[in-house]
Amino acid sequence: MSNEQIKSLEEIFEARIARDEKIEPKDWMPEKYRKTHIRQISQHAHSEIVGMLPEGNWISRAPSLRRKAALLAKVQDEAGHGLYLYSACETLGISRIELYDQLHSGKAKYSSIFNYPTLTWADMGAVGWLVDGAAIINQVPLCNTSFGPYARAMVRVCKEESFHQRQGFEIMLKLCNGSKQQKDMAQDALNRWWWPSLMMLGPTDAESVHTEQSMKWKLKRKSNDDLRQQFIDQTVPQADLLGLTIPDPDLKFNEQTGSYDFGTIDWDEFWQVVKGHGPCNKQRISARVAAWDNGSWVRDAAMAHAAKKEALKIKIAI
Amino acid sequence: MKNENLYNYILGIADNSLILGQRLGELCGHGPSLETDIAGTNISLDLIGQTRSYYQYATKISEQEKTEDDIAFLRIEREYKNVLLVEQPNTHFGYVMGRQYLFDVYHLMMLQQLQFSKDETLAAIAKKGIKEVSYHKRFSGDWVKRLGDGTAESTAKMQEAINDLWRFTAELFDMTDADTAMALEGKGVDVSKLKEGYYKEVTALLEEATLTAPEGMYFSRGGKKGVHSEHMGYLLADMQYMQRTYPNMEW
Ligand SMILES: [Fe+2]
Ligand SMILES: [Fe+2]
Numbered sequence: 419m420s421n422e423q424i425k426s427l428e429e430i431f432e433a434r435i436a437r438d439e440k441i442e443p444k445d446w447m448p449e450k451y452r453k454t455h456i457r458q459i460s461q462h463a464h465s466e467i468v469g470m471l472p473e474g475n476w477i478s479r480a481p482s483l484r485r486k487a488a489l490l491a492k493v494q495d496e497a498g499h500g501l502y503l504y505s506a507c508e509t510l511g512i513s514r515i516e517l518y519d520q521l522h523s524g525k526a527k528y529s530s531i532f533n534y535p536t537l538t539w540a541d542m543g544a545v546g547w548l549v550d551g552a553a554i555i556n557q558v559p560l561c562n563t564s565f566g567p568y569a570r571a572m573v574r575v576c577k578e579e580s581f582h583q584r585q586g587f588e589i590m591l592k593l594c595n596g597s598k599q600q601k602d603m604a605q606d607a608l609n610r611w612w613w614p615s616l617m618m619l620g621p622t623d624a625e626s627v628h629t630e631q632s633m634k635w636k637l638k639r640k641s642n643d644d645l646r647q648q649f650i651d652q653t654v655p656q657a658d659l660l661g662l663t664i665p666d667p668d669l670k671f672n673e674q675t676g677s678y679d680f681g682t683i684d685w686d687e688f689w690q691v692v693k694g695h696g697p698c699n700k701q702r703i704s705a706r707v708a709a710w711d712n713g714s715w716v717r718d719a720a721m722a723h724a725a726k727k728e729a730l731k732i733k734i735a736i
Numbered sequence: 737m738k739n740e741n742l743y744n745y746i747l748g749i750a751d752n753s754l755i756l757g758q759r760l761g762e763l764c765g766h767g768p769s770l771e772t773d774i775a776g777t778n779i780s781l782d783l784i785g786q787t788r789s790y791y792q793y794a795t796k797i798s799e800q801e802k803t804e805d806d807i808a809f810l811r812i813e814r815e816y817k818n819v820l821l822v823e824q825p826n827t828h829f830g831y832v833m834g835r836q837y838l839f840d841v842y843h844l845m846m847l848q849q850l851q852f853s854k855d856e857t858l859a860a861i862a863k864k865g866i867k868e869v870s871y872h873k874r875f876s877g878d879w880v881k882r883l884g885d886g887t888a889e890s891t892a893k894m895q896e897a898i899n900d901l902w903r904f905t906a907e908l909f910d911m912t913d914a915d916t917a918m919a920l921e922g923k924g925v926d927v928s929k930l931k932e933g934y935y936k937e938v939t940a941l942l943e944e945a946t947l948t949a950p951e952g953m954y955f956s957r958g959g960k961k962g963v964h965s966e967h968m969g970y971l972l973a974d975m976q977y978m979q980r981t982y983p984n985m986e987w
């Protein structure tokens with residue numbers, strides 16, 4: 419194809435997106451679009467499956483049978499999200515094994531929030547309430563993103579994430595209406611998860627790369643700072659309802675803007691975690707690598723068995 | 737308690753589901769593939785659901801003020817009535833599927849009888865469980881076949897698991913006093929009668945999986961009487977941690 423032809427294809431492509439048409443895997447797309455989508459969707463998929471670890475950490479210790487069942491169901495949902503997202507990503511011409519390799523080698527990123535430890539039961543509440551809450555704010559706009567498989571995956575994912583968010587809030591509510599020990603546990607969890615949740619919405623607009631292109635492709639519809647403000651404005655009244663204190667002395671409602679002003683985020687901490695030096699980065703990746711490596715004989719066996727079955731079928735047919 | 741036999745009978749069934757569900761729950765996120773993680777979690781979820789139905793029924797029979805969580809979390813080890821098989825650790829995926837299959841075959845046979853119990857609640861729980869456990873058995877049986885008739889390595893590993901777990905199978909068919917009393921009343925299942933069919937079915941599948949059923953083995957028993965393996969204390973320490981650390985609270 420000549421440069422001219424590519425250019426006109428690109429124009430048609432951008433026009434389709436501008437008209438809100440969905441791009442499907444078989445459609446022509448610019449290489450950059452494909453690469454960007456592989457990166458973002460796989461990052462999202464990795465976040466879902468790494469995210470299973472901090473919550474999976476409490477399944478065996480859940481304080482009641484009802485909570486154990488709900489937590490199992492939640493972690494199972496996250497695995498399902500990982501599955502749709504990997505499938506959506508595979509339609510762009512990359513295999514799941516390649517994607518796993520990128521995760522295991524550290525080449526691919528995942529949401530850095532999952533590099534924080536879940537230390538008490540209240541963390542199951544805080545993670546659902548804040549982390550799933552922030553995820554929804556990030557993801558609802560993606561239900562209308564331009565790449566069809568991603569947009570459709572997001573519709574289903576968002577429904578489940580809002581259920582998780584309510585469930586997390588309900589865990590917190592129960593703790594806050596409970597004994598002093600329970601309430602302290604809830605406050606401590608909020609103290610530890612608040613700032614990382616704000617960081618989860620990404621670096622400030624000034625430092626954020628790729629935003630303009632992503633806006634055009636509807637991979638991003640609002641800036642990180644806008645999303646963060648939306649999250650804070652939504653969450654502060656919920657904390658009030660719980661009777662918990664947000665660990666930010668500078669947090670204050672601003673009558674003029676109708677939003678909350680808040681204190682300075684420790685971006686050094688954010689970059690430290692992103693670069694691999696958070697409290698659990700090594701632990702999370704080694705858990706994923708161990709699961710994968712220990713499972714290789716199982717996956718090999720499944721393939722060998724399927725091949726034998728296939729050979730048998732052919733033999734019978736002959 | 738005037739219905740002590742019924743109470744103990746229910747716990748005898750429910751504890752197996754609880755402890756196996758607990759074991760499977762430990763694996764979530766650490767399995768060989770996303771698909772097996774999802775299926776394992778699903779099975780665990782079914783088992784915990786069944787456990788709750790049984791315990792909720794048990795709370796109605798108990799004359800003490802008890803909740804399902806009191807029964808699940810606040811007994812001492814000697815009071816848990818699950819068979820030794822279900823408390824065995826997740827040594828590797830062959831053990832996980834072997835343990836599951838060896839239990840599922842029994843579990844389904846038992847529920848297929850229990851659905852005709854004269855006790856309506858038990859019959860209803862059993863009916864619902866049959867659907868779930870049929871799926872569990874298909875899943876675990878398929879994996880035993882895949883691993884058994886897969887690669888040389890997987891055959892060896894699956895055989896190793898079967899060899900180690902086999903000795904826990906005989907206990908499944910032991911009758912406790914509560915079992916005998918409930919079977920006589922037409923409320924419980926005479927599990928001793930399931931034994932022959934069980935070994936026939938399991939042996940046939942193992943054969944299909946190119947594995948061999950161990951012969952002339954000694955069997956281990958004790959779980960039904962509350963005499964567990966060394967693994968059990970750790971499982972309970974983990975499972976009971978919250979309830980023991982923060983007594984009398986709601987979650
Ligand atoms: Fe997500
Ligand atoms: Fe998710």
Ligand SMILES: [Fe+2]
Nearest residue numbers: 550578579582
């Ligand atoms: Fe979620």
